Amino acid sequence: MQVAINRKDIKFMPDSSRVIARFLYTGDERALNTIRSVLGITEVSALEALNPILRDYSMRHRNISKIFEKHFNKISHLLKQLKIDSDTLSVFQKILIGSYFTMEYSIESAAFFNPSIMEHPDQSETGTEEKRVILSFRATGEGHISSIVFRTGVLDKNNNLSIEPVGKMLEEAKHIRRYVYEKDAFKSKLNEMKDFHAIIPPGLILDKLNDTFTYGELRDCIKEGRKSLHLAADKEILFNQIIWLASSHYELDFSLDTNISERVIFPVSTNEKNGIEDARFVKFADDDGKMNYYATYTAYDGTTILPKMLDTRDFYHFRVLPLHGEIAQNKGMALFPRKVNGKYAMLCRLDGFNNYIAFSDNISIWREAKLLQQPKFPWEFIQIGNGGSPIETPEGWLVITHGVGPMREYVLGASLFDLQNPEKEIGRLKSPLLIPNTEEREGYVPNVVYSCGSMINNDELIIPYAMSDYASTYATVNLRELLNELKNSK
Template structure:
């Protein structure tokens, strides 16, 4: 790899002790009624003893566990059609005890802790120069691989070392607010997308105002259901329309919770199997106000649906569906500001390639889509995608990408997009920025590094990343080094002399590659680099080089094979071979294959420069065939 990536030692792992409560409903209904009857028949003193013991055992693990029992009692009462007695007539201790029997703990982080994103904390007060307070989001999974969004907080110092705020013992689920307003236009779109458009749904929508609330929709549906002539299929569809109101909701957390105390857990049927891969971004509106958005994938066990989270303080969150056929795939990421008056988003609408989309409405995305990247190199032949929202730099929008290659290995890459026309690609890495190391490749899904959003701090890019869908860490990269690889040669400081020639350096030894590249650039040459012969072939196919300098001993495709390939394809690009071997037969083999020259390692830079100058001069004069 031709750019230094500094992997930090911090590892984020799930904590199985962090638990929430879930409503637990055993089946069949006869079993439930049996439980209720047993509690009803318990002596009052015995019920109090069991309840008190339960409260002692679990009150230290949850905030206000008695409130949870009361809520779950109410939910059980609503779901049971005929329990055989009036549950509300039971004394409070038995109501709470019933709630306890219909409650179970769920360890939200017990299975995996991965796919992180990092954003600047809204509160940057009380910091020293060079420090930045950050919020990291993670996809946490527990039993049954149900995913939720959890958070960690920390402070980056001037060297981008992260001091992580210790996590609290208690975790809090959000309270769901249902009295929010909905737009008729959005409901119409969702009804059509879900193929629920029929006479009954049109009757309901017609009766609604342009803005309506949760209760108004449910009242309109109830009135339509009173029509006894409705066939069962129509009633089933109306039930699905009723559930659409759950796809847009608001949640709030108590102000006395820390950032790590909060978990966004699936609350609605369309996301009951998981909230996946939130890509958070700090968004600045036209009015200068800052909000935080995150795109995520809602999963119900069968279908995936795109959703958008909006917050300003990470206490109150609005969850909104995203409409449009081109967003119905995983991996969409919002740009941090409007572009030319429109919202912009990265997408992978076909599951393979990267696109930029534009829309005047953040929730509705139409046909204004532009293909910007296709799988080009072997490490990404299966598919490419984004690893979070674009990052604004002076040179353009920096996008961390991912590519999937052989053995379904996920690597990170990068590309640079034009600031005002991001459908124009300025440059992209031809080789991975990060590849799973030996320590990172083992896990629930092997051979994966993945990120959902990076951050600039100082002169470095901070990349939080997941390791094989198991745990997470973060790494840093020099922005200067990254931009040198992404910016084309013609984008250079004013007054810099023109290139003397375009050279491709091929070597699997990173240090040797970078040393020679730096030296040749100082001498006025334009230099591209490749870590092996395969990447070299990909570059040769796309770029016109004046000279190739290649090591002989390399994995995958060595220097001899590269030279033989060029000769068989009648290439006129001269090749200088480098080797650590002193065997004259090896040198003769290279020269017989058509090498213009042969140099031993360690390379004498003066001799190399003389060879490069002479060979390129001969090429220009037409003397070298």
């Protein structure tokens, strides 16, 4: 029996008009020439040059003058080379200079894909049998740089989705705060990653720091440490590990007057400068009953991928931290929505071919994993992976999977695992749940349907999915029909 799937008409398409104002830097020499040119005109001329810029771009960006001023502050240190005190410059001069170090970036001009869906923390003003939801997407622009963006909507009793108004004034985080570290806790994290103290004496770096320190203070300490020692290559790698651990932590705050559709989580740290990929969001129930939202994602620096995690309660404030341990090495980690038998649980794919499951006492440290699933059917012979976090049902943990088969065609499947022992597979669909149709086959990467997280509502499974890495849509499946098929699949 083939489980019936109901494709919805709604489409989420790339929109090149959605832009953010990014910092633009082309090197010290060019920057100095630009600053000289601006300071070479009168203050009146500077104001005349600035007026049309503000007039044009204030319609496209909220507080564009503040953005220009922030970007001026990023290059203000260069004024010392010109023997100019920035305090002597007028506000107009500073803002005009900042405009030359600003560019628009169209965040979703290339693709709008790999969605996940979750219940919105705000359910006010919804009707009977309605539910407000948040959808996350991977938005990709010029240079294939990926970021995380959001949409909100309301599902009715038939799970038809009404998209709420989408804001046009996109913004990165208003504040980006580097983590302030406690020395003892940081030492413990390093020891969990590697036997740090056995190779580099602790007094070399960490003992020179205060009990609490910032990323900048640690970076300066390492710089001094490198001067005092000639390190072999393996020891230099450890220095780099310390910097990686420190730079991976940061926090984001978005302005309260932004709509969630206007908030853009754009790459911040160096290990994600080429993209934040495939965020798998899940609403997580803590031991105390409080709800938190976690998202595992892949950070990409152009060469290396690193699994990371962000968490939020309100989608205004986000905390970002690295995932480390021996198994935090590959794409596609997906967190269970609660602890299982007192431990955090995670789906992962260590080898790129099979599904694994891992358990941990610490949500950011993952040491060991067990093989959970191997490719079984022809449509998944190349690889099998998860399509988002497991979903708890009375019959077991429901996991949407992706399988790759002939012609590198990506399809979606489904599996069911025991609630008390999720290492035990109850059943797996023999046929794909969702295969690319004629329309869905065409795109940036042909023949691909892909999801990063589903949810249950009104007795149906809601599956948002991407169409050939270009645009997105969603489909629904009768939950009882799907569970019955899974239980009878062995």
